[in-house]
Amino acid sequence: MSYVDLGYKPEETDLICEFSIEPGKGLGVKDVADKVAAESSTGTWVDVTTTKPYVKGLGARVFYIKGKTVKIAYPLDLFELRNVPQILSSVAGNIFGMKAVRNLRLEDIDFPERVIRSFRGPRFGIKGVRKLFGVERPLLGTIIKPKIGLRTEDHTRVAYDAWTGGCDIVKDDENLSNQGFNPFRRRVVRTLEMRNKAGKETGEVKAYMPNITAETREMLRRAEFVKRQGGKYIMVDVMTVGWSALQTLRDEVLGLIIHAHRAMHAAITRNKKHGISMLVVAKLARLIGVDQLHIGTIIGKMEGKRSEVTDIEDEIEERIIKPDIKNHVLAEDWFSIKPVFAVCSGGLAPKHVPRLVKMLGKDIIIQMGGGIHGNPKGSLEGARVARKMVDSL
Numbered sequence: 001m002s003y004v005d006l007g008y009k010p011e012e013t014d015l016i017c018e019f020s021i022e023p024g025k026g027l028g029v030k031d032v033a034d035k036v037a038a039e040s041s042t043g044t045w046v047d048v049t050t051t052k053p054y055v056k057g058l059g060a061r062v063f064y065i066k067g068k069t070v071k072i073a074y075p076l077d078l079f080e081l082r083n084v085p086q087i088l089s090s091v092a093g094n095i096f097g098m099k100a101v102r103n104l105r106l107e108d109i110d111f112p113e114r115v116i117r118s119f120r121g122p123r124f125g126i127k128g129v130r131k132l133f134g135v136e137r138p139l140l141g142t143i144i145k146p147k148i149g150l151r152t153e154d155h156t157r158v159a160y161d162a163w164t165g166g167c168d169i170v171k172d173d174e175n176l177s178n179q180g181f182n183p184f185r186r187r188v189v190r191t192l193e194m195r196n197k198a199g200k201e202t203g204e205v206k207a208y209m210p211n212i213t214a215e216t217r218e219m220l221r222r223a224e225f226v227k228r229q230g231g232k233y234i235m236v237d238v239m240t241v242g243w244s245a246l247q248t249l250r251d252e253v254l255g256l257i258i259h260a261h262r263a264m265h266a267a268i269t270r271n272k273k274h275g276i277s278m279l280v281v282a283k284l285a286r287l288i289g290v291d292q293l294h295i296g297t298i299i300g301k302m303e304g305k306r307s308e309v310t311d312i313e314d315e316i317e318e319r320i321i322k323p324d325i326k327n328h329v330l331a332e333d334w335f336s337i338k339p340v341f342a343v344c345s346g347g348l349a350p351k352h353v354p355r356l357v358k359m360l361g362k363d364i365i366i367q368m369g370g371g372i373h374g375n376p377k378g379s380l381e382g383a384r385v386a387r388k389m390v391d392s393l
Contacts, residue, residue: 001047001056003037004030008063014073016110017091021070022103022273033062033070035100040091041078069107081118084243084284092276103273109280111287116334119287120250124257125338126331126363129291132232132257133168133205138353138362140390141169142383143345143369148175152182156190158379162372163198163206165383166390169365170195171209174237174263184210184222192229209235209259216245223254233257238285239264250289259343260290282329285340292341292365293330331363341365349374353389366390 010016017040023032038044041060042051058078064071072091080086092106122128133139142162144155159170170191178184188210199206212222212234219241223234238246238260250258268275278296285293331339342364344356349371356366368386375382 001038001043001059002034003041003043003059004034004062004065006063006065008061008073010061010063010073011075013076013112013114015076015079015087015091015112015115017072017074017106018108018110019070019072020068020103020105020107020273021101022068024100024102027100029068029070030062030065032100033065033072035098036070036095036104037062037072039095039098040072040093041074076112076114079115081115084247084288087115088243088284096274103271105272105274106276106280108277109283111283113335116287116337119289119337121286121289121334121337122258122291122340123250123255123289123338124291126341127338129257129341132207135168136362137393138357138390139168139341139365140166140383140387141171141343141345141365141367142167142372142379142386143171143173143367144176145173145369145373147173147369148179150182152187152190155182155187156194158373159191159208160194160198161379162383163195164202165372165380166202166387167372167383168205169207169209169233169367171233171235171259171367172211173369174211174213174261176211177213184212185225188226188229188231192231196230207233207257209233211235211237211261213237213241216241216248219245219249220252223249223252223256227254227256231256233259235259235261237261237263238290239281243284243288246285246290247288257292258290260285260293262294279329282340286330286334286337290340292343294343294345295330296344296346343367345369347371350386350389353386354393357393362393 019036021029021032023029037060042055042058058075060072060074062070062072078090096104144158162170191208195206195208208231210226212219213236214222226234234256236249236258239262265278265281269278269281282293330342344364345367348366348368353366372382372386373379
């Protein structure tokens with residue numbers, strides 16, 4: 001059975017994946033595309049006698065091949081609604097380990113309406129976050145630096161200086177959780193106290209994002225503790241906790257804004273020939289329901305060229321089925337799914353603010369770590385300089 005059907009016109013109910021394929025030795029793109037479609041739907045390495053006639057209708061179809069770019073349509077019945085792990089096990093599972101593939105990259109997924117509507121998406125999204133802070137400018141945040149190692153009292157002092165200097169948001173870094181030098185519960189209590197103090201002194205809304213990343217049940221306990229202490233935010237490393245844990249967290253009725261850190265994403269997104277694009281990661285995170293997501297910086301320290309970052313956040317991204325429809329990945333019209341606040345972080349300094357806003361617009365959260373705490377006069381002055389730059393736009 002061949003899974004290549006270049007005359008096929010995708011149905012509106014199809015889930016469509018765009019792949020970049022580099023064939024193994026002695027094979028062509030068309031041959032490998034056929035194998036990818038088979039392995040990711042109803043096929044296997046050899047014809048089997050157990051295949052029934054009705055199974056044929058569930059096979060994926062390779063309907064587009066141009067150079068190394070391949071588009072495959074998958075019937076909706078192949079997937080369980082509201083189940084990201086099952087979807088990824090299908091379209092991004094065994095195929096990456098096939099001998100026929102030298103390199104394979106999942107560049108994009110276009111989800112049909114039924115799949116999108118089966119998810120809850122962000123509870124707050126851009127409008128909900130802006131309602132909390134009551135401002136329309138870009139939000140300014142910082143990450144406690146050094147990223148790990150500070151004791152609780154020193155941690156809270158850095159947070160207080162950042163808030164009083166002008167930051168809206170202070171967050172933990174990705175690898176700070178519940179270490180002995182800075183226990184989670186004590187850190188949350190003391191830092192929220194400093195948040196309240198800074199808020200009263202400045203007359204502005206301030207927010208703290210404690211990192212709750214842990215085993216799923218412990219993560220939920222930490223989120224509940226944050227809520228009891230009056231916190232409004234939680235931060236989670238979405239790639240390392242996994243999609244199932246993230247969905248469990250989103251489904252809890254906690255009323256907390258979920259800030260998504262993408263730590264470990266580059267292990268699967270950085271190689272432009274193999275793996276999964278950040279675009280796909282961003283779409284999955286939005287479906288499940290994070291309110292804020294790191295997207296890169298274009299001009300900072302982290303890898304991520306301009307085209308990739310703007311594709312995710314605010315530049316034109318052409319859809320697979322209807323290339324005449326142009327929209328935004330984090331803010332495109334996704335039926336009942338709210339848009340996600342894009343977070344720019346990684347090697348940013350105050351001088352980068354005008355250029356960043358020019359490229360991405362004002363619906364971004366600008367996070368500076370070393371760009372604030374590296375100021376020779378300290379974190380307070382670093383935050384003041386950064387806030388002046390944001391206010392000058």
